[in-house]
Amino acid sequence: MTDLRLRPQGVLLDVDGTLVDTAPDLVQALNLALSDFGLPEVSLAQMRHVASHGSLALVEAGAPTQPQAMKYELQQALLRHYARINGQHCVLFAGMAELLKELEQSGIPVGVVTNKAARFCRPLMGSLGIESALVSIVCGDSTLMAKPNAAPMLLAAQQLGVAPEDIWYLGDAERDMQAAVNAGMVPVLALWGYLGEQDDIDSWPVEYRLNSPLELVQLIRNRG
Template sequence: MNSIKAVLFDLDGTLADTAPDLIHALNLSLQERGIESKSVDELRYSASHGSLALVKAGVPHLDEASQFEIQQSLLAYYKLVNGEKAKLFQGFEAFLTLLDSHNIPFGIVTNKQAKFTRPLVCALGLTKRAKTVISGDSTQYPKPHTAPMLLAAQQIDCLPEQILYLGDAERDLVAAEKAGMIGGTALWGYLSESDTPSQWPSQLEFESVPALQQYFLNTVL
C-alpha cells in the first residue's frame, strides 16, 4: 500500500457533508406541497445515492410520478442552496494539507452533475487545490463504470494501481476495484444500517479522517 501516489475522493458523504443542503432542498419541495419536512438525521444515509433515492426515502408512500416531480423541484432548489451548509468532514483540512506538503495530488470523482459539482467544490475552497474533478456527466457513464475513474487517473498522470479511491457507497468500491485502484471505505460517511461495507470490494477501511491521516503517516509517507 506504500505505493500510493495519489488520492481520489467521492464527494457526498466522503469528502464533504452535503446532506444538510440536499435535505434542505427536499424540504423546500415538500413544503410547497404541504408535506411535513424531514430531519437531516432521518435522511442523511440516503444523501450518497442521488436525488431520486433521497426523495424515495423521504416520501416512500407517494407514487413514482409524484416522486419524480418532487425530484425535479428538489434539483431546482438545490441549485439555489448548494454549498450553503456543506463542509468538509472534520479532519480533512489537515489531511489535504498533509497531502499538499508531500506533493501527493488529490481529486474528486462523483456522480453529481457538473452543474452542481463545480459550485460546491468552489464553496469548499477546493477549486484550485484539486488536481481533477470528474462529475457524473463528465464521461458517458457514471460510477460504478470505470470511465470516470480512468479519466481522473489520466488527468492526474498516475497509474490506477497507484491511486487510493475513497468512497462511502458500494458502487464507489466496485468502481475502484474494476479500475484497478486501491479501494478504501469511508466509514464516517452516509452508511445506513442495511449497508454491509465488510462485503464491499475494498482493501482498506477507515473509521475517521484522522485514522486515514494516521495511516498515511505510518504507511505511505
Template sequence: MSLSEIKGVLFDLDGTLADTAPDLVEALNLSLRDVGIAAKPLAAMRSAASHGSFALVDAAIPDADETLRTQVQQGLLIHYQRINGEHCQLFAGIAPLLDWLELHSVPFGVITNKPARFTRPLLNKLKLTARMSVVISGDSTRYAKPHTAPMLLGAQQLQCKPHQILYLGDAERDLLAAQAAGMLGGVALWGYLSATDTPSTWPAYAHYPSPLCLHTALSQALAKISQQN
C-alpha cells in the same frame, strides 16, 4: 497493491470529502413543502444523501406515485441549485489531510456522481477547485460510477497508473468502481452509511473509521518509504 505505492488520492464528494446532507435535505424539504408534505428530519434522511436525488425522494415518500416522485425530485434540484454549499462543510479531519497531501506533493481530486452544475459551485465555495488535480462529475463521462469510465479518466488526469491511486468512498458502488479500475479502494466509514449497509463485504483495501485514521495510515506508509530509501 499497498499504500506504499500510492502516488495520488481521489475522493467521492458527498459523504466522503464533504458533509453535503444538510443542504440536500433542506432542498428536499423545500420541495416537499411545495407539494404540501411535512418536512423530514435530517437524521432520518442522512443515509440517502450519497445516493442521488431520487434516493432522497424515495426515502422521504416511499409510497409516492411516479408523478409526485418526479415532481418532488425536480423541485429538490431547483432548490438545491440555489442553496448548494450554504450549510456544507468538510468532514472533520479532511482539511488537515488535504494540507498534508499538498505538503508531500501527493495530488488529489474528486470523482463524484454529482452533476457538474452542482459539483463545481460547491467546490468553489469550499475553496478546493484550484487545489485539485482532478474534478470529475457524474456527467463528465458517458457512464457514472460504478462504471470504470470516470475512474480511468481520473487516473489519466492525475497522471498515475490506477494501482497507484487510493480512492475513498462511502458507498458500495465507489468500491466496485475502484476495484474494476484497478485502484485501491478505501471505505469512508464516517460517511452516509445506513444500518443495512455491509461495508465488510465491499471490495475494499481498507476501512477507515475517520479521516484521521486515513491520514495516519498514509503518513505511516510515507514514513516507511522514507526509511527504505
C-alpha cells in the same frame, strides 16, 4: 522495493459523504420540495444515510408512497432548490482539510470522482475554497457512464497522471468500492460517511477501512 500500494501515489475522493458533509443542504432541498406540494417534511437524521445516493433516492425515502409522476415532480423541485442553496450549510468532514494539506505537502495529487452533476459539484468545490487543491474534478456528467463504471475513475487517473493501481479511492458507498475495483484502484471505505444499517459493508470489496481522514494522514507520514 517498496510496495506502492502501502502508500498511495494518488488519491481520489467521493464528494457526498466522503469529502463533504452535504446532507444538510440536500435534506433542506428535499424538505423545500415536499413543502411545495403540501407533503410532510422529514428530519436530517432520517435522511442522512440516503444523502450519498442522489436526488431520486432522497425523494423515494422522503415520499415513498407517492406515485411515480409525483416523485418525478418532487425530484425536479428538489434539484431547483438545491441549485439555490448548494453549499450554504455543508462543511468538509473533520480531518479532511488536514488530509488535503498533507497530500499537497507530500506531493501526492488528489482529485474527486462523484456522480454529482458538474453544475452542482464545481460551485461547491469553489465555495469550500478547495477547487485549486484538486488536480482532477470528474463529475457525474463528465463521462457517458457514471460510477460504478470505471470510465470516470480512469479519466481522473489520467488527469492525475498516476497509474490506477497506485491510486487509493475513498468512498462511503458500495458503488464507490465497486468503481475502484472496476478501475483497478485501491478501494478505501470512509467509515465517517453516510452508512446506514442496511449497508452490509463486510460484503463490499474493501481493501482498507478508515475511521477518519486523519488515519490516512498518519499513514502517509509513517510510510513517507
